[in-house]
Amino acid sequence: MNGAPPPLSADVCARLRAAFGQARYDADGVLDALGGAAHAALGRGEPVPAHRASLDAGELGVFIRLFLLGEAEPAERVRAALGPLPVEDAVAAGVLRAEGQRLRAGLDIRPHGDETGSWWVVSDLDSDQLGRPVPGDHVLGVGHASLSLIRATSRRPVGSLLDVGTGNGVQALHASRHAERITATDVSPRALALAEATFRLNEVDVELLRGDWFAPVARRRFDQIVCNPPFVVGPPRVDYVYRDSGLAGDDASALVVRQLPGFLNHGGVGHVLASWLHTKNDDWSDRVRRWLPPGTDAWFVQRDVAEPALYVGTWLRDAGIDPRSAEGRAKAAAWLDWFAAHEVEGVGFGFVTLRRTDGTPAIVCEDLRQAYDDPLGAEAAAWLDRVDWLREHGRDLLGTVFRVPDSVVLERIDEPGDDGWSTVVRRLHRTDGPGWQHELDELAEALLAGCRGALPLSDLLELLALAHGQDTDALAEAALPVVTELVRHGMLEAVGR
Known part of the structure; x- marks a missing residue:
């Protein structure tokens, strides 16, 4: 067991933050210094391209080699990169560890960003x-x-x-x-x-x-x-x-x-x-x-x-x-x-x-x-x-006007037969989010074709039953679970919801 390390004091953190900021040791700075190819290689566990790119990155390169590549750096280079944080204080805090005349990272401190900005994560x-x-x-x-x-x-x-x-x-x-x-x-x-x-x-x-x-x-x-x-x-x-x-x-x-x-x-x-x-x-x-x-x-x-x-x-x-x-x-x-x-x-x-x-x-x-x-x-x-x-309106799905969102498409797979092509798979795809998929039968495909934000579901089912010689109540009973699942997956939405 390592045990709990000595806490990084507020003063050490402030000085380290200033050094990182001055060198641009953040998510964008590292990407800019390494370039896309070397950065991607580093993510795959291939350090050589990142090492080569870091040699032209000045003080940022020192931090990249220390914390991202796990390399030992000459003490004088590290001292220059740390600027306001003395090397001795960094070693005492466990941020670095001495190895002869060189220094290595004592902790993993690396940039981590989102679409808004960047942080440093200590591990x-x-x-x-x-x-x-x-x-x-x-x-x-x-x-x-x-x-x-x-x-x-x-x-x-x-x-x-x-x-x-x-x-x-x-x-x-x-x-x-x-x-x-x-x-x-x-x-x-x-x-x-x-x-x-x-x-x-x-x-x-x-x-x-x-x-x-x-x-x-x-x-x-x-x-x-x-x-x-x-x-x-x-x-x-x-x-x-x-x-x-x-x-x-x-x-x-x-x-x-x-x-x-x-x-x-x-x-x-x-x-x-x-x-x-x-x-x-x-x-x-x-x-x-x-x-x-x-x-x-x-x-x-x-x-x-x-x-x-x-x-x-x-x-x-x-x-x-x-x-x-x-x-x-x-x-x-x-x-x-x-x-x-x-x-x-x-x-x-x-x-x-x-x-x-x-x-x-x-x-x-x-x-x-x-x-x-x-x-x-x-x-x-x-x-x-x-x-x-669905909890609020689920009992009135038949009275609801639905539309198929623009992000939903239908895939149809046909196979050849004696009478020409016949459809064997009808698959609904949502092209955003998790990319949900639902397989449909012929009647469900026809029902969704009518969900264009004009008629309530009950009217569509009546027209569908009439066109296919089906019982309306039986068709509704079969359709409602399908409609519920499509609503839950964002593949069918109520107009004016």
């Missing part, structure tokens, strides 16, 4: 920079999971926001764009110390509390909660605090989903990264539904399912453990034995959006495996809006 050095597996209290940098939750979080203005398991503090940084008051918790003293450094360095005001799960905020309520919990699934152990909860299986995700709504104000929203087991005799959607407390709207979006061997190998490598080593073989065997004993066939991963409601809860579990570019957070907020609309 621990990874296993590549350390040259060994990370310790158990390692504080992870901004990885794929963190970025996924950032993109899956709605950004409408709120009064209060809680970040459970803040880690390096990146979720709270993004929350500072739309939340008036932010509280962040973590069980790890080291994570809290580095999160505090992140907040001080960026001059972001965050209330920091230590404790397990929701214990530090007992009897408090928030308008929004975000949580990137230690959701790794397997035997009950804690090898690494950032990913292991000490709870067996998917109990960590279940705990968060079960408890989070009780800490929301009425109408408050929670966003969670979660994992769930796929077992031999239990459908994943039934499993996660059992986690929910009463009075909770819930949207479970499954992004991926990993088979056990792939899952175990991925997380071993994440910790810097070679699966071929003696340690890797032993850990993999114990992990896979646990999966086999519990009849685990796969591990699902995805996003959970929760809302505290007094109405009849809407609970939807669905797969979203396709790639998409738009952030899911905006879609989650819109999904909740559409759930509200």
Whole structure:
């Protein structure tokens, strides 16, 4: 274990911020210095193009080589780059570490930006920079999971926001764009110390509390909660605090989903990264539904399912453990034995959006495996809006005038036959957001063709029944679930809504 590092003082943070600002060590400055190709290569784990580009970047290049490339730099160059912050103070604070006449980064401090601006995130050095597996209290940098939750979080203005398991503090940084008051918790003293450094360095005001799960905020309520919990699934152990909860299986995700709504104000929203087991005799959607407390709207979006061997190998490598080593073989065997004993066939991963409601809860579990570019957070907020609309108007869908949005297109696949081409697939595509798709039959295609903002649904169904010799009531009974699902996915909208 590393233990909690000495806190970065306000003075050290102010001087470091000034040095970074003078050198343009921020998201845009680094991209400008490296260029698109070298920057992309660095993101793929290929450092040489970035190193070459950094040699012409002056003091910014020094920071790039120290903090982004993990290289040792001559002390005199570092002293010049740090400017107002003496090298000795930076070493004493743990920002740098001496290596003979050279200096290396003691912490991972790297720019992280959004469409509005840039921050610096403070975390621990990874296993590549350390040259060994990370310790158990390692504080992870901004990885794929963190970025996924950032993109899956709605950004409408709120009064209060809680970040459970803040880690390096990146979720709270993004929350500072739309939340008036932010509280962040973590069980790890080291994570809290580095999160505090992140907040001080960026001059972001965050209330920091230590404790397990929701214990530090007992009897408090928030308008929004975000949580990137230690959701790794397997035997009950804690090898690494950032990913292991000490709870067996998917109990960590279940705990968060079960408890989070009780800490929301009425109408408050929670966003969670979660994992769930796929077992031999239990459908994943039934499993996660059992986690929910009463009075909770819930949207479970499954992004991926990993088979056990792939899952175990991925997380071993994440910790810097070679699966071929003696340690890797032993850990993999114990992990896979646990999966086999519990009849685990796969591990699902995805996003959970929760809302505290007094109405009849809407609970939807669905797969979203396709790639998409738009952030899911905006879609989650819109999904909740559409759930509200359906809750208020769902009994009068027949009297509603609908239109198909311009972002929705129809794909038709035909095959040749004796009498010419015949349609075998009719697929509705939404071209924005997550890119939802729905397959239709011939009658549904004809119904949607009439949804042009002129006639109510009831009139369209009557015309359709007459044209196809169908019973109107039977046609309506079959159409209403389809219409509801299309409304929920933003592929059909009420005129004047």
